[in-house]
Amino acid sequence: MPEISMAGGFVNETQIFKSIALSNFDGKPYVKSITMARSPLTAAMKSLYFCELAEKRRLPRDFANKYGNSPEKFFIATEDLRAQYGDKIGTEITWPAVGVYSYLTERIGLGLKQLLAGTRKFKLDLINRSDIAALNKLASEVTGIPMLHEIEADLFEEILAS
Structure with a gap:
């Protein structure tokens, strides 16, 4: 099977994690990249919108109090x-670009690191089908992935019996 890129509505790290895990049949995932459009575009557009509001000094008060009143302050990756x-930064590298970078590194990247830490696997190519569970019978039948209550059921029985 060739290496592939998955696309279609990916917006968060859990979807990316599941896509890569689902594609790992024999020790290496076939999904090598995730193609995203809507969510990075939204990050760019919202970044531009908030920068324009900041320039006009029209940021919502709660937003300005919580995150700051200028792009230098409200983009977490600025420093x-x-x-x-x-x-x-802010000239050749535009604020919307900083917003997309922040979304990809601080939201998606950090979220993937947390998911990988939870599985005790610290590289994306190590995750596999055993790291996910099906939530209903049809999903289990179609994918061959056990349902949540079936995973380590014998271990649960052993714990309950002791």
């Missing part, structure tokens, strides 16, 4: 990017 790229 790291400024250390790496200096004054290019």
Whole structure:
């Protein structure tokens, strides 16, 4: 089977994790990348929107109080990017680009790291079908993945019996 890229409505790290895990039949996942469109575009558009509001000094009060009143303050990755790229941030590297970068690294990247830590596997190519469970009988039948209550059922019985 060739290496593939999955696409179609991916917006969060759990979907990416499941897609890669589902594709791992023999020790290596066939899904090598996830193609995303809507959510990074939304991050760019919302970033631009909030930058425009900040420029006009019309940010919602709650937002400004919580995150700051300028892009330098409300983008979480600004400090790291400024250390790496200096004054290019906000000019050559636009604020919407910083917003997309923040979404991909701070939301998706950090979320994937947390999921990998939860499975005690610290590389994406190590996750496999045993790291996920089916929530209904049809999903289990179609994918061959056991339902949640079937995973380590013997271990649960042993614990309950002792």
